[in-house]
Amino acid sequence: xxxxxxxxxxxxxxxxxxxxxxxxxxxxxxxxxxxxxxxxxxxxxxxxxxxxxxxxxxxxxxxxxxxxxxxxxxxxxxxxxxxxxxxxxxxxxxxxxxxxxxxxxxxxxxxxxxxxxxxxxxxxxxxxxxxxxxxxxxxxxxxxxxxxxxxxxxxxxxxxxxxxxxxxxxxxxxxxxxxxxxxxxxxxxxxxxxxxxxxxxxxxxxxxxxxxxxxxxxxxxxxxxxxxxxxxxxxxxxxxxxxxxxxxxxxxxxxxxxxxxxxxxxxxxxxxxxxxxxxxxxxxxxxxxxxxxxxxxxxxxxxxxxxxxxxxxxxxxxxxxxxxxxxxxxxxxxxxxxxxxxxxxxxxxxxxxxx
Numbered sequence: 419x420x421x422x423x424x425x426x427x428x429x430x431x432x433x434x435x436x437x438x439x440x441x442x443x444x445x446x447x448x449x450x451x452x453x454x455x456x457x458x459x460x461x462x463x464x465x466x467x468x469x470x471x472x473x474x475x476x477x478x479x480x481x482x483x484x485x486x487x488x489x490x491x492x493x494x495x496x497x498x499x500x501x502x503x504x505x506x507x508x509x510x511x512x513x514x515x516x517x518x519x520x521x522x523x524x525x526x527x528x529x530x531x532x533x534x535x536x537x538x539x540x541x542x543x544x545x546x547x548x549x550x551x552x553x554x555x556x557x558x559x560x561x562x563x564x565x566x567x568x569x570x571x572x573x574x575x576x577x578x579x580x581x582x583x584x585x586x587x588x589x590x591x592x593x594x595x596x597x598x599x600x601x602x603x604x605x606x607x608x609x610x611x612x613x614x615x616x617x618x619x620x621x622x623x624x625x626x627x628x629x630x631x632x633x634x635x636x637x638x639x640x641x642x643x644x645x646x647x648x649x650x651x652x653x654x655x656x657x658x659x660x661x662x663x664x665x666x667x668x669x670x671x672x673x674x675x676x677x678x679x680x681x682x683x684x685x686x687x688x689x690x691x692x693x694x695x696x697x698x699x700x701x702x703x704x705x706x707x708x709x710x711x712x713x714x715x716x717x718x719x720x721x722x723x724x725x726x727x728x729x730x731x732x733x734x735x736x737x738x739x740x741x742x743x744x745x746x747x748x749x750x751x752x753x754x755x756x757x758x759x760x761x762x763x764x765x766x767x768x769x770x771x772x773x
Contacts, residue, residue: 422500436497438469441553445712446499446590448509449702450520450533452566453743454582455756458482458695460743461529461570461579463520464702465509467499468712471596475711476507478522478529479701480572486725487572488701489527490708492715505720515539515562518586526722531568531579533586537649538562540626545591545639547630549603557591563617563624563645583619583756595712610765614661616677618689618746618757622647625687625757627659627677635769644681657681663761665770669732670763671740691744691759698725699739699760707736738762 423435431439438444447466453459460481467474475492491505502509506528510519515538522529539562547555566584569576610633618625624647629640642659657679664674675691700706709721731737739762748754766773 419497421497423498426500435499436469440470441592442470443592443595444468444470444590445557445593445595447588447711448518449585449587449589450518450531451585451741451758452531452533452570452579452582453584453756453758454579455694455743455745458743459577460695460697460741461531462697462702462741463507463522463529465502465504465507466595466703466711467495468595469495469497469499471495471712471714472497473596473712473714474504475703475709475713475715476504477702477709478507478524478527479697480527480570481695481697481727482572484727486698486701486727487527488723488725489522489524490703490706490721490723491719492709492713493718494714494716505718524720526573528571529569531566531570533564533566533584535586536563536565536624536647537645538651538654539588540641540643540645540654542628542641543639545593545630547638549607550605552603553592555591555593557589557593559587559589561585561587561617561626563619585617585758597713608765610767611762612764612767613760613762614663615760616661616675616691616757618755620748620755623649625657625679625689627661627679629659629661631767633766633768635767642679642681644679644683644685655681655683655685657685663770669730670738670772672742672759672761675744675759688749689755689757690747691742691757692747693742693744693759695743696727697741697743698727698737699741699762700736701725704739705736735764738764 419436452461506524539560564584612631642657644655677689679687742759746755
């Protein structure tokens with residue numbers, strides 16, 4: 419099936435771009451986040467295509483005054499991978515790998531934001547994880563810190579963002595999307611997943627650290643890197659990181675964290691994270707009961723909701739995945755930086771005593 423995307427010289431298989439190999443779980447996704455530390459404002463968006471499911475979806479979520487406002491949209495893709503739009507949500511690539519524009523034209527929740535990269539994106543190690551012979555994940559991700567300018571409109575009030583801290587990422591490959599696979603794992607095994615992503619905006623650089631780990635705390639994918647503003651790929655400084663966490667009692671939610679970093683250029687950092695506000699990732703479709711990534715909603719469907727963040731359901735799996743907006747003390751200096759601590763812990767994780 420030929421589509422407009424075939425005019426771009428980006429083919430990776432002998433087939434037209436409408437086809438992405440043979441795995442039903444192939445996806446292609448963008449994430450955007452903007453964070454204003456002084457008042458705890460969080461704006462985040464996501465856009466995903468699932469070519470072999472023939473579905474695309476998009477989300478905008480805004481945290482303000484303890485309430486998370488959400489917009490969800492889904493459409494049948496019709497194998498059109500050239501149009502970066504789902505209903506009111508669209509992405510414009512102004513300058514590849516450097517500047518993107520996110521527009522959400524909706525009467526309830528709207529945004530017009532530009533993300534200007536502070537450095538060349540980092541490429542994280544390829545995420546490959548198997549359960550026996552079955553591929554659970556196999557994807558590539560790049561991340562970038564950004565200056566964010568523009569507006570977001572919530573409940574009829576328009577807020578102006580002027581050069582606030584931002585993040586974006588792009589990932590593509592295979593991970594669970596759409597309806598659950600009904601075929602059980604053989605031999606059977608209980609679910610287990612541990613994920614941390616903790617970028618920190620420092621005055622002249624950005625620190626990235628992430629880790630996926632097994633139940634014993636052994637990392638199967640991790641990277642730490644210091645990226646000066648304006649850095650080209652050869653200027654990225656590789657590092658080693660070790661993070662310890664505290665949890666709210668009786669939950670899988672992080673209440674505080676410490677990160678020790680030793681960089682290849684001799685830089686040593688000790689960082690302490692203190693949460694200021696948080697966002698539930700279900701607002702971007704992650705494990706959402708209705709709007710989870712790649713689920714069919716017909717030709718087009720648009721939905722809105724509000725999440726009361728002070729109404730906590732400790733046992734609800736779709737509420738475990740969070741992003742925390744944090745004040746970050748660096749080497750004991752309070753208010754030295756701000757950062758994000760995203761976390762999801764499913765199943766056993768021995769270092770935190772979770773079973």
